[in-house]
Amino acid sequence: MYAYDEIDRTLVNERVSEFRDQVQRRLSGELTEDEFKMLRLQNGVYLQLHAYMFRVAIPYGTLASNQLRQLAHVARKYDRGYGHFTTRQNIQFNWIKLSDLPDALADLAEVGIHAMQTSGNNMRNVTSDQWAGVAPGEIEDPRIWSELIRQHTTLHPEFSFLPRKFKIAITASDHDRAAIKVHDIGLRLIKNEKGETGFEVLVGGGLGRTPFIGKTIKHFVHGRDLLSYIEAILRVYNQYGRRDNIYKARIKILVHELGIEKFSREVEEEWQHIRYSSLQIDNEVIEDIRSRFIYPAYEKLPHMPDELRQAAADPDFEAWRKNSVAAHKNPGYSIVTISLKPIGAPPGDATAEQMDALADLADKYSFGEIRVGHEQNLALPHVAKRDLPALWKALDKLGLATPNVNLITDIIACPGLDYCSLANARSIPIAQELTRRFANHELANLIGRLHINISGCINACGHHHVGHIGILGVEKNGEEVYQITIGGRADESAALGNLIGPGVKFDEVADVVEDIVEAYLALRERPEELFVDTVKRLGVEPFKERVYATR
Amino acid sequence: MPLVNGGKIADDSFVKLAVDTPLPESGDILVPAERFLGEADALLKRAGKIGVIWPNNRDIADLVPYLGKLATVALVFPSFRDGRAYSQARLLRERYGYRGDLRATGQVLRDQFVFMLRAGFDSFEVKKQADAEAFMQTAKRYSVFYQPTGDGRITALHRRMQLRHSEGVGT
Numbered sequence: 085m086y087a088y089d090e091i092d093r094t095l096v097n098e099r100v101s102e103f104r105d106q107v108q109r110r111l112s113g114e115l116t117e118d119e120f121k122m123l124r125l126q127n128g129v130y131l132q133l134h135a136y137m138f139r140v141a142i143p144y145g146t147l148a149s150n151q152l153r154q155l156a157h158v159a160r161k162y163d164r165g166y167g168h169f170t171t172r173q174n175i176q177f178n179w180i181k182l183s184d185l186p187d188a189l190a191d192l193a194e195v196g197i198h199a200m201q202t203s204g205n206n207m208r209n210v211t212s213d214q215w216a217g218v219a220p221g222e223i224e225d226p227r228i229w230s231e232l233i234r235q236h237t238t239l240h241p242e243f244s245f246l247p248r249k250f251k252i253a254i255t256a257s258d259h260d261r262a263a264i265k266v267h268d269i270g271l272r273l274i275k276n277e278k279g280e281t282g283f284e285v286l287v288g289g290g291l292g293r294t295p296f297i298g299k300t301i302k303h304f305v306h307g308r309d310l311l312s313y314i315e316a317i318l319r320v321y322n323q324y325g326r327r328d329n330i331y332k333a334r335i336k337i338l339v340h341e342l343g344i345e346k347f348s349r350e351v352e353e354e355w356q357h358i359r360y361s362s363l364q365i366d367n368e369v370i371e372d373i374r375s376r377f378i379y380p381a382y383e384k385l386p387h388m389p390d391e392l393r394q395a396a397a398d399p400d401f402e403a404w405r406k407n408s409v410a411a412h413k414n415p416g417y418s419i420v421t422i423s424l425k426p427i428g429a430p431p432g433d434a435t436a437e438q439m440d441a442l443a444d445l446a447d448k449y450s451f452g453e454i455r456v457g458h459e460q461n462l463a464l465p466h467v468a469k470r471d472l473p474a475l476w477k478a479l480d481k482l483g484l485a486t487p488n489v490n491l492i493t494d495i496i497a498c499p500g501l502d503y504c505s506l507a508n509a510r511s512i513p514i515a516q517e518l519t520r521r522f523a524n525h526e527l528a529n530l531i532g533r534l535h536i537n538i539s540g541c542i543n544a545c546g547h548h549h550v551g552h553i554g555i556l557g558v559e560k561n562g563e564e565v566y567q568i569t570i571g572g573r574a575d576e577s578a579a580l581g582n583l584i585g586p587g588v589k590f591d592e593v594a595d596v597v598e599d600i601v602e603a604y605l606a607l608r609e610r611p612e613e614l615f616v617d618t619v620k621r622l623g624v625e626p627f628k629e630r631v632y633a634t635r
Numbered sequence: 636m637p638l639v640n641g642g643k644i645a646d647d648s649f650v651k652l653a654v655d656t657p658l659p660e661s662g663d664i665l666v667p668a669e670r671f672l673g674e675a676d677a678l679l680k681r682a683g684k685i686g687v688i689w690p691n692n693r694d695i696a697d698l699v700p701y702l703g704k705l706a707t708v709a710l711v712f713p714s715f716r717d718g719r720a721y722s723q724a725r726l727l728r729e730r731y732g733y734r735g736d737l738r739a740t741g742q743v744l745r746d747q748f749v750f751m752l753r754a755g756f757d758s759f760e761v762k763k764q765a766d767a768e769a770f771m772q773t774a775k776r777y778s779v780f781y782q783p784t785g786d787g788r789i790t791a792l793h794r795r796m797q798l799r800h801s802e803g804v805g806t
Contacts, residue, residue, distance in 0.1 A: 095779035102746075239781065245715070245718025323722050372799065
């Protein structure tokens with residue numbers, strides 16, 4: 085956990101006062117809606133189909149139990165008793181009143197939570213690996229650097245009015261859980277031959293209507309130069325990124341149009357001007373930030389305690405443990421993923437009661453810490469293995485023990501036409517139907533790891549391009565039509581999926597997915613060959629034949 | 636459109652010239668970049684102060700040879716959403732060492748003041764009277780700044796270091 089100091093608290097409070105004044109001026113008519121729009125977006129407030137939507141940042145996916153309780157409080161007091169976790173480590177409230185927003189922000193500020201730059205054309209919430217600091221084999225905790233970037237990008241006087249939104253993600257593990265290759269800047273923490281920390285920097289990744297996988301712009305930027313290098317990229321983008329067409333304004337288009345070589349030369353030239361400036365970070369600064377991350381005092385505990393041995397007789401517990409419990413860097417502990425994808429429910433939603441109860445469980449079993457991942461699930465990062473059976477029972481009571489993490493029913497979906505004013509098609513009902521089709525745990529397990537991603541419009545908030553199966557809803561002649569891609573992935577081998585053929589109607593989507601899955605089960609070489617690997621080996625054709633043979 | 640200078644609403648001594656407005660004999664003038672670059676020698680010889688209105692899509696480095704002779708540089712915000720002039724302002728101040736008046740023109744609204752001050756602007760053609768009147772109050776909205784810019788305000792990171800060291804001395 086990062087603990088705010090007086091300086092951080094002051095800034096957040098000053099931001100709340102500013103926003104209170106802005107809302108007041110909007111309500112009195114002093115600000116036009118056009119003028120206010122940009123200001124509210126900078127504070128995470130969108131106008132949606134039915135109401136204002138409020139997006140709150142959970143920087144690098146780390147939450148303390150008191151913060152989660154405060155999110156529950158906001159859900160209860162100002163919204164309809166639930167929140168929706170997004171694909172970028174934010175939480176959204178969908179039914180909030182404009183006049184309540186300053187109070188909601190003030191309540192959140194009490195526990196060091198803010199909504200700064202969760203929307204708008206600025207540097208968004210910095211995201212990272214939800215297993216940061218606990219994953220075995222991690223090089224070092226990337227959240228120290230995430231926090232450094234969070235501070236540097238917050239209310240940046242030069243880059244708060246960029247051509248378009250700008251997203252940064254960081255990972256420090258071989259397995260990329262932060263989807264850095266589909267971010268405007270992706271950072272992979274590495275060590276040089278002297279053992280010093282630095283970053284491979286990727287640029288120009290992104291989804292939306294023109295998806296690109298990020299390209300490496302620099303193989304090693306020393307940690308001390310990280311801020312100046314990011315600033316150089318941003319300065320080139322701020323000046324040369326396109327502002328004439330909102331669909332061509334992301335940095336990925338600039339990188340594509342200039343080419344990565346020319347773009348990197350521009351950045352390099354800029355960087356040389358600012359590299360040896362006050363942007364250089366010395367160790368002391370890093371150590372100061374590191375000192376405000378609180379790490380649990382782990383006990384030396386057995387790898388295989390009696391509690392775990394006894395619980396193994398219960399097949400339901402075992403199904404959950406095998407699915408949702410992952411190895412921790414400390415052998416007496418585990419990382420527990422909490423699926424927010426119960427069968428038949430909207431992906432990523434949690435009720436205020438669930439949030440409160442989870443906060444209590446985090447206090448009891450996870451040193452008061454909760455994590456939020458881009459797959460729209462939560463995690464308890466430090467659970468002693470002896471506590472797993474008790475935790476499982478408690479989670480099960482809350483409806484939070486669905487053993488479907490990384491399985492076909494662990495669907496990522498945007499809010500779609502049920503909430504979003506940009507959407508062309510529904511996403512949530514598609515996800516709900518798919519979870520019903522594959523509700524049988526044996527079947528889902530037999531299929532193995534398979535990520536389905538659903539977006540209700542071309543803006544791709546559900547990251548459909550990088551779903552193993554991607555589903556994109558569009559509108560055609562007044563009807564919802566769904567385009568289906570296969571073979572995408574968002575991890576260290578990130579790739580964009582390929583279209584399997586013409587779009588299909590709402591009612592047919594689940595049937596088509598079933599056909600694709602059946603084809604996979606018939607085509608895979610062995611049970612361990614993942615869906616995405618079978619697609620890579622065989623291409624789209626055999627799946628296409630299967631799906632369209634009878635259509 | 637009120638001008639804020641030195642934190643207060645002030646008279647604007649400058650007259651803005653279009654590309655083809657006849658040149659007045661005397662008085663302070665603000666000239667579009669294109670005209671300035673075309674007639675720089677003649678313009679700089681006349682009595683009265685001269686300033687340039689520099690568009691946000693033109694390389695600010697082109698202005699560098701003239702910086703010592705300019706009374707003001709006006710950078711343009713065609714829309715409050717368009718942030719290119721923030722980069723130009725920082726380059727003028729921090730890279731090219733420009734110390735003269737730096738003016739924000741165009742859609743300049745209250746909620747940009749702090750960003751503009753931090754980027755190095757010191758005068759503001761404010762779109763709304765009420766915003767101009769609220770300038771001083773708005774400029775004080777924030778006391779914490781995370782990034783170093785040329786405005787000399789101490790950053791949060793450095794303030795923490797200072798606190799650390801002062802605590803260290805006491806113990």
